[in-house]
Amino acid sequence: MTSALFSPIRLADLELPNRIVVAPMCQYSAADGVATDWHVTHLGMLANSGAGLVVVEATHVERRGRITHGCLGLYSDDCEAALARVSARDARLAAIENPSSALGRALADGREIDGVLVWELARAGDPTAIAVLERLGEWLGIGIITIVNALNPDVVVVGGGVAQAGELILAPARQVLARRGLPAPVRQVELRPARFGRDAGVIGAALLARESIARRVVA
Numbered sequence: 001m002t003s004a005l006f007s008p009i010r011l012a013d014l015e016l017p018n019r020i021v022v023a024p025m026c027q028y029s030a031a032d033g034v035a036t037d038w039h040v041t042h043l044g045m046l047a048n049s050g051a052g053l054v055v056v057e058a059t060h061v062e063r064r065g066r067i068t069h070g071c072l073g074l075y076s077d078d079c080e081a082a083l084a085r086v087s088a089r090d091a092r093l094a095a096i097e098n099p100s101s102a103l104g105r106a107l108a109d110g111r112e113i114d115g116v117l118v119w120e121l122a123r124a125g126d127p128t129a130i131a132v133l134e135r136l137g138e139w140l141g142i143g144i145i146t147i148v149n150a151l152n153p154d155v156v157v158v159g160g161g162v163a164q165a166g167e168l169i170l171a172p173a174r175q176v177l178a179r180r181g182l183p184a185p186v187r188q189v190e191l192r193p194a195r196f197g198r199d200a201g202v203i204g205a206a207l208l209a210r211e212s213i214a215r216r217v218v219a
């Protein structure tokens, strides 16, 4: 008889192979919020441990919101790039599992498996790279639906580098929204890529600054 601990469990859309969950554990090992080799090893080891789910330590969206100087953050481009390196693991695993795919061949050629490469190969039609982006889109959808259910916005704009993948990521995200959202907010919300892509935040900040200066000049 299989024990309950080692039997699969479904949590909403998430199917876990077993019920072992690794709790989040602050490592106090980040450098100004940036994940280090420690995190690659720590999370990589846990991800390969066989546990059904691994929860990443508290990750702070504001520098001043951190508990200690060693806390993990997601408030700068450096933070984003470092965590991408940790999470590119999904793409690396897909490459290992599908050695004859374009992604698998890129790994065998010694290329760095990062978001840009996955996007390029997905655009060129590699099914393994497309599957990696689809999974990413599903995770994005899960993150967005929490906000949509709580705040009921008309539009959610996805900016930054991830928006470049366009429908490859947004289409699966929309499917998650439709599946998991409350009917009223999901009916009206529109999920679209930022027109200014990576520069959206900078352009928005510049506009705010210009408006603020214009108000002062008028006053």
Ligand SMILES: Cc1cc2nc3c(=O)[nH]c(=O)nc-3n(C[C@H](O)[C@H](O)[C@H](O)COP(=O)(O)O)c2cc1C
Binding pocket: 023, 024, 025, 026, 027, 056, 057, 058
């Ligand atoms: C060193 C240490 C770091 C922890 N870091 C976090 C954290 O980053 N985020 C969080 O939500 N909980 C954190 N916790 C709480 C644990 O995830 C867990 O909830 C707690 O240890 C109780 O789990 P238990 O009932 O299985 O012992 C931390 C606990 C310890 C001991």
